[in-house]
Amino acid sequence: MIKLSFKNIKFLKFVNRIPIIKHFFILKISKSFTEIKDNKVLEKFYKDIYVQSRTSKKTEDNRFKNLENLTLKYLKENKYNYIHDIAVSSGITSNNLYDFLEKKFVNFNMDISDKYSKVYVKQGITTKIFDEDKNLVFAYFLCFFGGDKNIFFPFTVLLYKIINIFLSKFQYDYIQYLFHPEILKKVSRKEIKISEYDIFTTQISEKYTFVRAMNILNIGYFPEEKLLLAVNNIKNSLQEGGVFLVGRTSADNENNVSFFKKINNKLIHLEGFNKGSEIKKLILK
Ligand SMILES: C[S@@+](CC[C@H](N)C(=O)[O-])C[C@H]1O[C@@H](n2cnc3c(N)ncnc32)[C@H](O)[C@@H]1O
Numbered sequence: 097m098i099k100l101s102f103k104n105i106k107f108l109k110f111v112n113r114i115p116i117i118k119h120f121f122i123l124k125i126s127k128s129f130t131e132i133k134d135n136k137v138l139e140k141f142y143k144d145i146y147v148q149s150r151t152s153k154k155t156e157d158n159r160f161k162n163l164e165n166l167t168l169k170y171l172k173e174n175k176y177n178y179i180h181d182i183a184v185s186s187g188i189t190s191n192n193l194y195d196f197l198e199k200k201f202v203n204f205n206m207d208i209s210d211k212y213s214k215v216y217v218k219q220g221i222t223t224k225i226f227d228e229d230k231n232l233v234f235a236y237f238l239c240f241f242g243g244d245k246n247i248f249f250p251f252t253v254l255l256y257k258i259i260n261i262f263l264s265k266f267q268y269d270y271i272q273y274l275f276h277p278e279i280l281k282k283v284s285r286k287e288i289k290i291s292e293y294d295i296f297t298t299q300i301s302e303k304y305t306f307v308r309a310m311n312i313l314n315i316g317y318f319p320e321e322k323l324l325l326a327v328n329n330i331k332n333s334l335q336e337g338g339v340f341l342v343g344r345t346s347a348d349n350e351n352n353v354s355f356f357k358k359i360n361n362k363l364i365h366l367e368g369f370n371k372g373s374e375i376k377k378l379i380l381k
Pocket residue numbers: 147149151152153154155156159182183184185186189209210211212213293294295296309310311312
């Protein structure tokens with residue numbers, strides 16, 4: 097089984113409504129990617145994309161709605177907040193948070209980041225999409241989609257592997273941001289800033305009052321040492337008294353999260369929501 101890619105949004109919107117069949121189709125990236133407004137088509141696209149660390153780019157509109165009031169409680173404690181939303185994928189959830197905080201008259205600035213937000217597109221019979229480190233992220237041969245880790249679509253994975261072995265010389269015709277159009281609008285109005293941030297290598301000192309890292313610091317994605325390295329980098333990027341929100345959305349859309357506060361250069365547990373973060377014990381070790 098292999099996934100088929102199309103640029104026609106009307107067609108993709110239509111097939112998206114058909115159970116099972118919808119899994120066979122994916123959006124084909126083009127220069128007009130950042131003008132696509134249909135969230136369901138975009139969500140389906142991000143769900144099927146896996147980046148070099150084999151983390152998914154899955155995200156959804158209003159995914160963290162039930163965390164908004166808890167987040168607000170901590171932001172209201174400060175006269176001014178500097179927020180960093182990490183590994184945001186399309187940034188749709190950052191857009192949700194931004195709009196919510198604005199309605200609540202919170203005084204804040206927001207940086208967003210995702211190591212794989214910018215891709216390099218080489219067009220042709222085989223269209224190839226590379227990341228910043230020149231790795232092939234995904235590809236299309238004519239309308240056939242080649243992507244890693246799509247477990248129910250072995251030919252999609254096989255096509256990715258073949259293109260990756262034989263045709264993955266880094267070249268590109270244009271650069272494309274994978275952010276949602278609403279985010280790009282806010283960026284152009286200077287309401288949100290895009291920051292270059294790799295959870296493992298970027299060092300920032302005491303800049304933020306609130307950092308959110310959702311669905312990236314997962315036990316299934318990285319070994320303990322790497323998770324601790326990322327948490328330590330985040331801790332360093334927080335001001336004293338700053339709050340760190342970390343968690344994971346389960347397969348049945350339950351947000352299991354924990355809030356921490358930086359006190360005397362240590363992360364102290366404040367509270368959990370649902371089951372709490374799966375790395376809570378690791379952070380407190
Ligand atoms: C599952 S998505 C999470 C999106 C969003 N936070 C949410 O929960 O809806 C994980 C994101 O982490 C990004 N990512 C993977 N490795 C990263 C790294 N080393 N540094 C920063 N971001 C990374 C991926 O590009 C992907 O968009």
